[in-house]
Amino acid sequence: MxxxxxxxxxxxxxxxxxxxxxxxxxxxxxxxxxxxxxxxxxxxxxxxxxxxxxxxxxxxxxxxxxxxxxxxxxxxxxxxxxxxxxxxxxxxxxxxxxxxxxxxxxPFCYLMPASPDIYRPFGFRYIFDQPRYRLGPEAKERLRRRELRLDGNLCSPLAGWINHWLSSRFQVYALRDRDYMEMLQSELDSEAGSVYGWYDGTGALQAFQSFWGREKREQRFLYAGRDEWLEPDSGQYPPRPAIMARITDVRSFMEAIVLDEGCPCPAMDVMVNIHDTLIPGNSGLWRWKIDGNGSSLTKRGLTLSEVHAGECAEEPDYPGTLVSTEVLDITIEQLASWLFGYSLLEELADGQQNVVPFWCAYVQALDGVYLDEVV
CATH class of the missing domain: 3.40.630.30 (Gcn5-related N-acetyltransferase (GNAT))
Structure with a gap:
């Protein structure tokens, strides 16, 4: 059962x-x-x-x-x-x-696979590679380190600092709040973890770092206000694929996708044919309306031949909307890889430029994923 x-x-x-x-x-x-x-x-x-x-x-x-x-x-x-x-x-x-x-x-779920081959048959694809950095010598010379706790008076200010760091660099990340920070401190405590703030001469926090591990000491996280204070730790910890995601409701997921600022039109009204062998509700021919604020999908009861014949023509919602009968034919896995910004659509189509409708260039994939939670 x-x-x-x-x-x-x-x-x-x-x-x-x-x-x-x-x-x-x-x-x-x-x-x-x-x-x-x-x-x-x-x-x-x-x-x-x-x-x-x-x-x-x-x-x-x-x-x-x-x-x-x-x-x-x-x-x-x-x-x-x-x-x-x-x-x-x-x-x-x-x-x-x-x-x-x-x-x-x-919209979707995500995981950190011990073995990606277990999850690929279920439609999971990588969306985030975990970068590995260490604090550079300039930062260590100019900043002073202080040990901190995440569950005390600094809880909310530290959460705000990390949220600002994340939002200025990424579009997909877990929000930090008091509950998150207190839980993270408990997680670190379970593995004898330590948290350090790196402060400049004015007392402003400039970098935030943690280590944990009872058997083997490892860096749990490192965020720095200035990228030049970081240096790749590629020798000991090369970047590695870390997080896989699976779109579970494509209509909900597409609400987060917007039009690229370079699009000459204020909106697009196009067609996408999605294939999902495991979740039938995601599959089918969809009308995709997209503008600068988001997207919506509406299932169409038409065949591809009817679309190509122009039988799906409807009056667009906004004057100047880009309307096309070129259909994007795509699997749910390819859609995730593309719209999470992990792979270019042309790469997913095996370099066959003719299978990618021209209007896809005006779709803004999510710019930056950072999901570094352990559990």
Whole structure:
């Protein structure tokens, strides 16, 4: 049976967590099950005896996406008991999860895969490569370091500082607030973490850094107000693909996509044919209206031949709207890679320029993703 656990049952999945993630310390697992998991949803599949054989945890975050702010699920803890693998249990759970998210009109979900090949068949694609930096010698010479706590009086000011740092560089990121910062401090405490602020001579915060790890000390995060104070740590920690996403409701997701400022028209009214083999509600021929504030999709009950014949012509909502019968034919995976700004549309089309309608150049992909949460 596949079902969502009641909060009082969350502890029942800890044995599977410990089996699947033996590298996690007891202190980290205590933090996760005692604090982090409380606001989450847990979907499980049980065998005939009621034993949990597969699970997926959905941890909610408020995520800024362009001009939108959505409560989205960060998927963690996906695991199947060792004696029950290769029987389709994980597929059953993930399919139920994706279907429920579509029903709830959640735009997308995301995860940090231990093995990307597990999730590619379910439509997940990479959208974020984790950069690795260290503080450069100039910053260490000119700034003074002070150890901080994230759950005290500085909680809100530090959250504001990070939000400003993120919003000035990226369009997709998890919003920091008091709850976020206090939870992050608990997470760091579970792994003997330390947080440091780097201040200039006026007392202004210029860089923000953390380290954690009981067995092996690692940098958890580093944000600096001036990019020249950072230097790539590519020798020890090369950039790596980190976060995969899956569009679960394409109508909701497209609300965040806007027209490029270089478009000669105030709006576009075009057609897109989307293929999604796992979520039928995303598939089909859609009328895509897009302007500088957002987008909307409306399902069309037409065939491609009728569109090419001009039988779909309708009066546009705004004078000067760019209207085209050139149809973008695209999979849900390609759509995510393109609109999250991870890959160029021409690359996804294997360099066949003729298959990409001209109007696609006027669609503004999301500019910058930064999702560095662990759980």
């Amino acid at each position: 596949i079902r969502y656990l009641e909060k009082s049952e969350f502890g029942a999945c800890r044995p599977l967590w410990q089996e699947a993630f033996p590298e996690d310390s007891r202190e980290f697992a205590d933090y996760y099950f005692d604090k982090k998991l409380c606001q989450s949803a847990v979907l499980v599949k049980e065998d005939d005896t009621g034993r949990i054989v597969t699970m997926a945890h959905m941890n909610p975050y408020r995520v800024n996406v362009g001009k939108k702010m959505w409560k989205l699920d960060y998927i963690v803890g996906v695991a199947t008991a060792a004696d029950s693998r290769h029987r389709g249990h994980m597929r059953d759970v993930l399919m139920r999860m994706l279907g429920d998210m579509h029903q709830d009109r959640k």
